[in-house]
Amino acid sequence: MVDVKGRWAFVTGAARGIGYRAALFMAERGCNLIVHGRTPEHCEKIVADAKALGVQAYAVGAEFSDIAQVEKMLADIDALGVTVDIVLNNAGIQVAYRTEYLDTPAKDYEDSFKINTIAPMMITYHFLAKMGKTGFGRIVNTTSGIRLEPEQAGYSASKAALDKVTMDLASKYNGTDICINITDPGWCRTDLGGPHAPNDPDSALPGVVVGAFIDDKKSGRNFAAGNFYGMTLEEAVRKAESDIPVYTGSIGL
Structure with missing residues (x-):
């Protein structure tokens, strides 16, 4: 299992909900943070909470519907x-x-495509280029298990597109120490999921972060949070490495 103490993680959507929980989970294990919100001010709580745990933390801001803001954020x-x-x-x-x-x-x-597909892929490409030079990296893109709901067509299509480009890209890194995977947090009671969602957002852990801790040089898997509910991080990593198949293009995600 990867020891993240002293490393740096960039977490988008960290001002609240599952992103906040994921960032705090990393900080609790000694990982330094760069956290994103629509503005840096939105991240004041997670920055303060992370620093209270003894790690370094910085906030950056960008509205993901504006690619120019995404580019400036990456430069920052x-x-x-x-x-x-x-x-x-x-x-x-x-x-x-x-x-x-x-x-x-x-x-x-x-x-939907600007925020859910294009922005995260621009971020992915940016950091992959740097990880290629260091020989190490972990990228986890957040998908959705939504199916058969044309009522949410823009959202579901943008997440399906993110799945496709992430998994295709992952095939180029499988077998290296740069691991690219996706995670599905499930339908949780967050600002996005709404108050009637069946799952507490805490149930998304450790599943949404397990891709940061795997150490088996495999890319192209979907770490659906429901598969890891109630597990310790160590148990979740063992399950992720042994039980979750790598996407080959011949089966659905």
């Missing part, structure tokens, strides 16, 4: 002069629930 991170070993791409948006789904506007797709 580079300017910190630290080596980012772990990326947890948690930030996302569910733009609308369209009961009249045949009236779904094009904007649902445009906004």
